[in-house]
Amino acid sequence: MFSEERLSIEKHFDIVGNFNCGPDNPLNNFLMSEAFDYDKKRYGNTYVLFSETDPTEILGFYTLKTSAIQVEENNEFNSIPVIEIARIAIAFDLQGSGIGGYIFHDKILPKILEVSQIVAVSAIIAFVEHDDENAVKFYKKIGFVKAEDEVQKQIAETFNEECDLYVVSLDNINASSE
Numbered sequence: 001m002f003s004e005e006r007l008s009i010e011k012h013f014d015i016v017g018n019f020n021c022g023p024d025n026p027l028n029n030f031l032m033s034e035a036f037d038y039d040k041k042r043y044g045n046t047y048v049l050f051s052e053t054d055p056t057e058i059l060g061f062y063t064l065k066t067s068a069i070q071v072e073e074n075n076e077f078n079s080i081p082v083i084e085i086a087r088i089a090i091a092f093d094l095q096g097s098g099i100g101g102y103i104f105h106d107k108i109l110p111k112i113l114e115v116s117q118i119v120a121v122s123a124i125i126a127f128v129e130h131d132d133e134n135a136v137k138f139y140k141k142i143g144f145v146k147a148e149d150e151v152q153k154q155i156a157e158t159f160n161e162e163c164d165l166y167v168v169s170l171d172n173i174n175a176s177s178e
Contacts, residue, residue: 002050002051002102005048006048009036012048012058015056016032020092021060021095022092022095025089027087028089030087031089035063038063044064044087047061047062047064047107049103057091058091059090060091062087062089063088064083064084064085064108064112066082066083066084067083067084067125068082069082070154072154080122082122082167085124088103088126101142108124113173123168123169123170124167124170125165125167127166128164144166144168145166145168146166147164147165147166152165
């Protein structure tokens with residue numbers, strides 16, 4: 001159905017500029033201008049999806065990175081290890097086709113579950129802009145929930161105030177797959 005490759009400057013540099021997930025979408029610019037440096041600096045790994053019939057057409061991409069969320073409980077701060085979906089984008093003409101769900105369930109989730117057998121990972125997170133209704137709908141559809149208000153307040157002080165934190169616990173994923 002789809003092939004997936006980790007983004008490589010040697011192999012993909014000439015084709016990333018053709019990707020379009022919507023007019024003036026900053027994700028287009030991320031893939032074209034920032035993703036290679038993001039990878040080189042080890043901030044996060046980006047993966048691109050191609051159609052089996054056209055290995056030069058990027059259908060979508062995602063970027064994963066490790067993170068930790070500091071949460072205050074009983075006047076004590078705890079660091080919760082998480083994997084962050086830092087970016088996810090689908091080609092504009094394919095949005096709503098189910099490819100995003102496929103990427104999450106068949107590409108992202110297996111990687112995270114494998115890593116969680118090696119190092120501690122409690123949850124998967126994503127920061128979603130308040131006014132991006134499509135992104136909110138997408139994350140809710142694949143099982144994410146908006147973090148509690150108290151956690152949102154704590155996170156907003158450290159991260160982007162224009163975003164809400166969405167979370168899916170690995171315990172919930174493991175329980176639903178059993």
